[in-house]
Amino acid sequence: MLSRASCRLQAINIHYRNAALRLFSSQVHANSIDLTANDFERNYETALPYSKIPGPSAFTFLKNALPAGKLFGKPFDEIIKVYRREYGDLFKFPSLFGSMEFVATHKPEDFQTVFRTEGQWPERMGLKTMIHYRTKVRPDIFGKRSGLANAQGKEWGEFRSTVNPVMMQPRNTMIYIPKVDAVAVDFVKRIQRIRDAKTKEVPENFENELNKWALEAVAVIALDAHLGLLDDNYNKRSAKLIQGAKDSFRLMLELEFKPSLWRFISTPKFKKMIEALDMVTDISCEIIEEARERFSNKRESSKNHDESVLEKLLQIDPILAKLMAIDMLFGGIDTTSSAVTSLLYLLAKNPEKQEILRQEIMTKLPTKDSLLTAENMKHFPYLRACLKESLRILPTVGGNIRTVPQNIILQGYQIPKGTAVSMGTSILLREDEHFPNAKKYEPERWLKKDGVPAPAKSAHPYIFLPFGFGPRMCVGKRFAEMEIETLVTRIIRNFQVEWHHPDLKFKFISVNVPADNLLFTFKDI
Ligand code: HEM
Numbered sequence: 364m365l366s367r368a369s370c371r372l373q374a375i376n377i378h379y380r381n382a383a384l385r386l387f388s389s390q391v392h393a394n395s396i397d398l399t400a401n402d403f404e405r406n407y408e409t410a411l412p413y414s415k416i417p418g419p420s421a422f423t424f425l426k427n428a429l430p431a432g433k434l435f436g437k438p439f440d441e442i443i444k445v446y447r448r449e450y451g452d453l454f455k456f457p458s459l460f461g462s463m464e465f466v467a468t469h470k471p472e473d474f475q476t477v478f479r480t481e482g483q484w485p486e487r488m489g490l491k492t493m494i495h496y497r498t499k500v501r502p503d504i505f506g507k508r509s510g511l512a513n514a515q516g517k518e519w520g521e522f523r524s525t526v527n528p529v530m531m532q533p534r535n536t537m538i539y540i541p542k543v544d545a546v547a548v549d550f551v552k553r554i555q556r557i558r559d560a561k562t563k564e565v566p567e568n569f570e571n572e573l574n575k576w577a578l579e580a581v582a583v584i585a586l587d588a589h590l591g592l593l594d595d596n597y598n599k600r601s602a603k604l605i606q607g608a609k610d611s612f613r614l615m616l617e618l619e620f621k622p623s624l625w626r627f628i629s630t631p632k633f634k635k636m637i638e639a640l641d642m643v644t645d646i647s648c649e650i651i652e653e654a655r656e657r658f659s660n661k662r663e664s665s666k667n668h669d670e671s672v673l674e675k676l677l678q679i680d681p682i683l684a685k686l687m688a689i690d691m692l693f694g695g696i697d698t699t700s701s702a703v704t705s706l707l708y709l710l711a712k713n714p715e716k717q718e719i720l721r722q723e724i725m726t727k728l729p730t731k732d733s734l735l736t737a738e739n740m741k742h743f744p745y746l747r748a749c750l751k752e753s754l755r756i757l758p759t760v761g762g763n764i765r766t767v768p769q770n771i772i773l774q775g776y777q778i779p780k781g782t783a784v785s786m787g788t789s790i791l792l793r794e795d796e797h798f799p800n801a802k803k804y805e806p807e808r809w810l811k812k813d814g815v816p817a818p819a820k821s822a823h824p825y826i827f828l829p830f831g832f833g834p835r836m837c838v839g840k841r842f843a844e845m846e847i848e849t850l851v852t853r854i855i856r857n858f859q860v861e862w863h864h865p866d867l868k869f870k871f872i873s874v875n876v877p878a879d880n881l882l883f884t885f886k887d888i
Contacts, residue, residue, distance in 0.1 A: 403480075403769065403770050403771050403772055404770065406772060407770050407772065407777060410772045410775055410776060410777045411775050411776045411777065412776075412777055413776060413777045413778065413779055413782070415776065416453060416454065416455045416466060416776050417450040417451065417453075417454050417455070418446065418450055418454040418455035418456060418457065419446065419449075419450075419454075419456075419457060420457060421457040421458065421459050424456070424457050424459060425459060428621055433445075438870050438871045438872070439616065439620055439761070439871050440761050440789065440871040440875075441871075443467060443761075443787055444790065446467070447467075447469055447787070447790070452468060452469040452470045452473075452774065453466065453467070453468050453469075453470070453473070453773060453774045453776065454466070454467055455467075456785075460623060460624055460626060460627070461626040461627075462491075462619065462620065462623075463488055463491075463783055464782075464783070465488070465764075465782070465783035465784065465785055466773070466778060466782055466783070466784050466785070467784075467785045467787060468773055468774070468784060468785070468786055468787070469786075469787050469790060469791060470773075470774060471791065471797075471823035471825050471826050472823075473773045473774065473784075473786065474763070474786045474788070474825040474826070474828075475823075475824075475825045476771055476772075476773060477765050477767060477771070477773075477784050477786060478765070478825060478832050478833055480767065480768070480769055480771055481765055481767075481768065481833060481835070482768040482769075483520065483834075484515070484516050484517065484519055484520045484834075485765060485768075485833055485834060485835040486515050486516075486765060486766035486768065487512075487763075487764050487765055487766065487835060488764060488766055488783045489509060489512065489513030489514075489515065490512075490513060490615055490619055491619060491626075492614075492615045492618050492619055492625070492633075492636060493509060493510070493512075493513055493615060493640075494509040494513050496636075496637065496640050497509045497510065497513075500637060500640075501640075501641075501644060504644055504648060504685075505686065506682065508682070508683075508686055510686050510689075510690050511523065511526065511686070511687065511690060511838060512690065512694070519835075522683060523834065523835075523838070525676070525679055525680060525683060526676065526683075526687055526838060527838070529672055529675045529676060530672060530838050530839065530841065530842065531838065531840070531841055532841075533841060536841040536842055536845050537737035537740070537845070538669045538737075539583065539584045539669065539842070539845070540735060540736065540737050540740060540845065540849060541735075541736075542583040542584070542587075542669070543580050543583060543584065543845060543846055543849050544735045544849050544853070545583075546576065546579050546580045546583060546593070546850075547576075547580075547735075547849045547850045547852075547853040547854075548853060549579075549593045550572075550576045550593055550850060550853070550854075551853050551854065551857050551858075552593075553572065553593045554572075554854075554858070554885050555885075556595070557572070558884075558885055562884065563884050563885055563886050563887075564863075564882055564883070564884045565881070565882065565883055565884075565885065567880035567881075567882060568880075569880070569881040569882070569883060570700070570704070570876070570877055570880070570881050571605070573700035573703055573704060573881070574605045574609075574696050574697070574700050575592035575593060575597065575601075575602070575605065576592075576593065576700065576703075576850065577695060577696045577697075577698075577699045577700040577703075577846070578590060578592060578601060578604065578605055578692065578695070578696050579592045579593055580695075580699070580846045580849075580850070581691055581692060581695030581696070581699070581839075581842065581846070582650070582692065583671075584671065584672060584691070584842055584846075585671060585672050585673055585687075585688050585691040585692060585695075586650065586651065586654040586671050586672075586673050586688060587654065587657075587670070587671035587673075587674065588650060588653070588654050588671075590650070600646055600649070601646070601650075603642055603646060604642070604643060604646045604647065604650075604692065605696055606639075606642075607639045607640070607642035607643040607646070608639075608643050608692075608693050608696050608697070609696070609697060609872075610635070610636075610639035611636055611639035611640045611643060612697065612872065612873040612874075613872045613873065614632055614633075614635055614636035614639060615636060615873070616872065616873045617632060618630075618632060618633060618636060643689075643692075643693055644689065647688070647689040647692050647693070648685075648689070650692070651673065651685055651688050651689070654671065654673055654674075654688075655673070655677070658670075658673075658674050658677070672687065672688065672691065673685075673687075673688045676688075691839065694839060695839060695842070695843070697872075697873070697874050697876060698759055698760075698839070698843060698874055699843050699846050699847055701759045701874050701875055701876050701877075702750070702753070702754065702759045702843065702847050703847050703850055703851065704876075704877055704881060705753045705754070705756070705757035705759070705869075705875075706749060706750055706753040706847065706851055707851070707854065707860055707883060708753075708757070708862060708867050708881075708883075709749075709752070709753045709756060709757065709804045710749065710851075710855070710860055711860045711861050711862035711883060711884075712804070712862055713804045714859075714861075716749065716804060716806055717855065717859070717860065719745060719806075720745050720746060720749055720806075720855055721855050721856070721888070723742075723743055723744075723745045723746065724743065724746070724852055724855055724856050725856070726742070727739035727742055727743070728852070728856050731856060731857055731888075735849060735852060735853070740845075740848065740849075740852075743848065743852065744810060745806060745810070746848055746851065746852065747809070747848070748806035748807065748808075748809035748810050749806045749851075750844070750847060750848065750851075751806070751809045751819075751827075751829075752804055752805060752806045752808065752809060753804070754827075754829040755792045755793075755798065755819075755827060755829075756792070756793065756801075756802075756804060757869060757875065758788070758789045758792060758829055758875065759829060759874050759875055760789075760829070760874055760875070761787060761788070761789045761871055761875070762785060762786045762787040762788045762789060763785075763786045763788070763828060763831050763832065764783060764784065764785045764786070765783075765784055765786075766781060766782065766783050766784075767779075767780060767781070767782050767784060768780060788826055788827070788828065789875075791826050792826060792827060797822045797823060797826055798819065798822055799818075830843075854885070856888070857885075857887065857888060858885040858886060858887060858888060859885075859886040859887075859888060860883055860884070860885060861883070861884040861885075861886065862882075862883060862884070863882070863884060864879075864882050865879075867879055867881075
């Protein structure tokens with residue numbers, strides 16, 4: 364029987380889904396085309412056969428990826444770029460040693476077709492390595508479940524309906540601002556302690572500091588837990604969690620998308636991935652168990668509305684609650700810290716934009732210790748535009764993926780039901796054709812002025828989707844945006860951020876992460 368809390372959440376969820384549907388249909392009005400299964404069925408037989416889609420053969424793909432091959436050791440986004448130059452906007456990646464064959468497209472009209480036909484329970488191919496680990500290696504923890512990101516069909520639909528009201532409602536996000544702000548204030552103090560006394564430049568391991576901030580921030584939301592990562596003698600257990608999460612993402616991606624025999628034998632990389640995943644799972648479970656004990660010791664009268672995500676979900680489904688909490692700790696590190704990195708870097712490289720942002724922040728935070736509230740966060744449109752613009756120029760993820768639930772046609776080719784389609788947006792986001800003066804950091808393009816719509820609105824509506832699209836979009840979107848905006852507000856209120864080194868490069872390791880040391884200078888305002 365459903366508990367009262369669960370009924371309330373289900374009702375909120377129905378409301379949420381309706382609101383989300385309205386939002387999506389208003390988002391896509393501009394260039395929308397009406398697509399029905401019938402349109403494709405009518406023309407499917409006359410379209411070019413799937414087998415004719417260009418792309419490297421399994422042999423060429425393997426040859427290129429081996430030592431001495433032209434793509435050996437190249438990151439995944441680089442491989443995609445090379446094949447796009449060779450084969451055009453639509454090409455096929457072959458299956459190798461059991462890996463999944465997929466089609467890659469770089470046409471916004473195709474993204475629209477794929478998203479508009481994705482159905483009630485959109486499918487995104489799960490990570491086989493993660494599914495294997497959770498269901499075969501650690502059923503003691505996960506039972507038969509592989510987590511929200513890897514679940515499909517009805518199981519995914521039920522999981523998502525349960526977590527949406529807790530994680531995706533703006534109201535439920537804003538209540539965590541004071542806690543997340545306290546973490547941001549600690550981070551500002553940490554910058555003051557670790558930067559060079561004279562030059563004000565931070566040490567070369569600053570990326571690790573940002574990772575620690577990200578884990579600390581997501582842990583207060585997920586578990587109401589203070590991990591102590593920003594203290595000088597920081598907690599080594601949580602530091603291991605960060606390293607484990609980074610290693611396992613890197614290894615999973617390599618095993619999934621590069622030629623590997625892991626499906627048949629336990630390769631050295633596979634063993635390392637299991638070790639890293641074990642580290643993440645075991646430490647997360649310990650932290651979650653501690654949080655659970657704290658909640659059970661909490662007196663009824665002291666319970667309040669800003670309970671952590673875990674606490675709220677525990678009242679509905681304890682196993683799902685634990686799974687979601689692990690995934691929040693796991694998925695909430697590299698993603699948000701990478702987005703903060705690109706935003707700070709672009710503000711450092713564009714001091715005039717940084718100054719406009721600071722003026723906006725000063726209107727609501729006249730002193731450095733003014734309170735940051737849900738109310739004054741509503742009045743930072745330039746901050747929001749700065750974040751969008753940095754996600755455009757230096758996106759955190761390279762694109763989106765769907766497994767199509769019906770036969771469709773892309774660029775004149777048959778795409779049979781069940782095909783995985785990858786939609787590469789990161790290259791398009793930096794093309795003048797879609798965003799005039801695309802290389803320029805121009806937050807203003809996201810703002811409407813004197814009743815004139817924001818210039819970025821004229822781009823195809825399916826290109827800029829940094830958190831994905833539709834019912835399967837990122838479930839951590841609202842928390843991520845709030846965490847990033849809170850931290851950047853505190854940093855820009857306290858420091859002039861500068862960059863005095865050659866241009867920063869990024870590399871793609873499941874998300875785009877900096878390839879060089881983050882040698883930011885933070886001068887006091
Ligand atoms: C800047 C930060 C982030 C970016 C850019 C980002 C981006 C994305 C994208 C593009 C997807 C795929 C969406 C789709 O297929 O339509 C996704 C899914 C997901 N994200 Fe995020 N994410 C971020 C932060 C987070 C955080 C902080 C969490 C955890 C609290 C999180 C948890 C997830 C989960 C669990 C999914 C799978 C959702 C599902 O399959 O239903 N993400 N994210």
